[in-house]
Amino acid sequence: MRILVTGGAGFIGALAVWRLLDLGYDVCVVDNLSSGHRSALDRASRLAGRPVEFHLCDVRQTSQLISIMQSFRPEAVMHFAGLKSVAESVACPELYYENNVQGSLSLVQAMLQCQIDRLIFSSSATVYGANGVPPFGEDAELGPVNPYGRSKWMVELLMRDICSAHPEFSGIILRYFNPVGAHPSGLLGEWVQGSPNNLVPYVMGVLQGRFDRVRVFGSDYPTSDGSGVRDYIHVLDLVEGHVAALNLPKGLSVFNLGTGRGYSVHEVIQAMQSVSGRIIPFDVVDRRPGDVAVSIADPCRAHQAMAWKAERGLIEMCQDVWNFAQCSPKGYELE
């Protein structure tokens, strides 16, 4: 089976590419390298012992996508390409609507033109409304509170309409909770340049001496220790969810990819201390605007429909992140 992967040079995409190659799929990657790295693909290919086809291409370039699809003839598309910073989306919403919404529309147009009818889309738990009560089932009320989340929601609506109009189409929406982790070899993981927004990359930055202390946002949430609680999922479990989605029937499907279990910020810091054997200094500061207290998935639907379940726990996620930092201290640089 041939799979086209957009955004395959990024954090999650490169791990998906590795896994697909490893399972024997032929893979073609389309990426504009705005945040991804060509060397991540080289590493994925080396780890799997199989080649990957790469096209430096923006998903908004519909005609270029069509010619790539006509030549590669994929049976399915995994669509990871997009921008993902909530803060940046608030500052520059137009970038997010253009990259994430316009980019996805362009991809769907190319797929329809080339009669490729299976699309697996990276959505996010940020589409759930702030007033819902966790754990969130897929039918919980939606209502994202920032442009990033709204861009994901719009693509979900687009996919819903495409599936209604084209009964041969399979549109699979995967709502990720908080992906963390790396390949156990230490060769593939998340490499954030500059100051990361997400908790685990920031904690890693402190361990690497790039930042002095972690700021724990909030001490008065209604949680066990007052800090925010999230459903962290190992990126390799997430990737297995995409592989399982390749076998779903036609029509629209929506799945949460999470573990169903939440951890507080202090529990994550504690886990990173225990795998690294180092003390991680932190300050408790005010809440970060826009954060919810608790975000946890109800992952039952994915279990029932795809026999998929997250297998790895928080310690394994932290161990793999720490190992990636040790093995690749400069990320994908120097190659």
Ligand code: NAD
């Ligand atoms: P990433 O930034 O590491 O990877 C995104 C990749 O897409 C990069 O390689 C980038 O160069 C490429 N890209 C961006 N815009 C493009 C365009 N217009 N055309 C072609 N390529 C483009 O991000 P990631 O963490 O791997 O996330 C992958 C997907 O998962 C994104 O859509 C993101 O919104 C979604 N997601 C991520 C998280 C998370 O915490 N990492 C959570 C929920 C959803």
Ligand code: UDP
């Ligand atoms: N967080 C924190 N300090 C940081 C970054 C994040 O305390 O430097 C907290 C944040 O308030 C939330 C949790 O860690 O409760 C996860 O945040 P992240 O940005 O990783 O994911 P998201 O908020 O998008 O779920």
